[in-house]
Amino acid sequence: MRIKTAIVGMLALGLTVGSGVAMAHGGHGHGKISAGGYEGEWNDGDDGGFSNSSLHGIYVLRFSGYQNATSGATNASAPVNGLAILTPDGNGNLSGTEITNTLINSGSGTGVRCSGTLKGTYNVNLDGSGSATAQFTPGTGSDSACGTTAVANDFNFVIVNEHRFSVASSDNTGSWGGDAEVQGD
Numbered sequence: 001m002r003i004k005t006a007i008v009g010m011l012a013l014g015l016t017v018g019s020g021v022a023m024a025h026g027g028h029g030h031g032k033i034s035a036g037g038y039e040g041e042w043n044d045g046d047d048g049g050f051s052n053s054s055l056h057g058i059y060v061l062r063f064s065g066y067q068n069a070t071s072g073a074t075n076a077s078a079p080v081n082g083l084a085i086l087t088p089d090g091n092g093n094l095s096g097t098e099i100t101n102t103l104i105n106s107g108s109g110t111g112v113r114c115s116g117t118l119k120g121t122y123n124v125n126l127d128g129s130g131s132a133t134a135q136f137t138p139g140t141g142s143d144s145a146c147g148t149t150a151v152a153n154d155f156n157f158v159i160v161n162e163h164r165f166s167v168a169s170s171d172n173t174g175s176w177g178g179d180a181e182v183q184g185d
Contacts (some may be wrong), residue, residue, distance in 0.1 A: 060183050097118065116138040
């Protein structure tokens with residue numbers, strides 16, 4: 001059997017080299033092919049790419065960054081960090097809870113804890129990148145500086161693997177980033 005496998009392998013190598021055809025495997029069932037003056041791509045149809053269904057389950061997000069100053073604050077920006085439980089449903093809908101800690105007024109050392117709920121939507125591109133919009137609604141136990149109305153936050157993400165995705169956001173409210181991992185892994 002070894003001799004038969006070796007002969008088939010040498011024949012395949014000889015045909016590929018002799019015909020001037022080169023193939024480069026790109027992983028996940030696709031790659032590049034060139035023959036003479038022709039260059040193209042091939043896809044065996046097995047991977048299909050990513051979609052909204054690629055994100056489903058319960059994820060724990062750890063994030064940190066900076067929040068731009070709010071009315072009455074003495075500092076131009078303040079450090080912020082937090083945790084969130086995110087539940088993407090596989091259909092483009094997102095829900096969860098969030099706890100954020102920030103130093104609203106660094107001159108007085110006043111720290112603020114905001115906790116509440118998240119509700120939004122997300123879209124996953126074929127390459128695993130995506131974007132989301134989530135409304136944060138402050139809940140009971142939040143500092144009065146958190147306000148009482150919902151605040152929208154847009155962020156981008158990239159799926160790292162089936163258990164993790166990385167997020168980043170930067171807009172007029174501040175900049176932050178972090179990683180979300182499947183809860184329980």
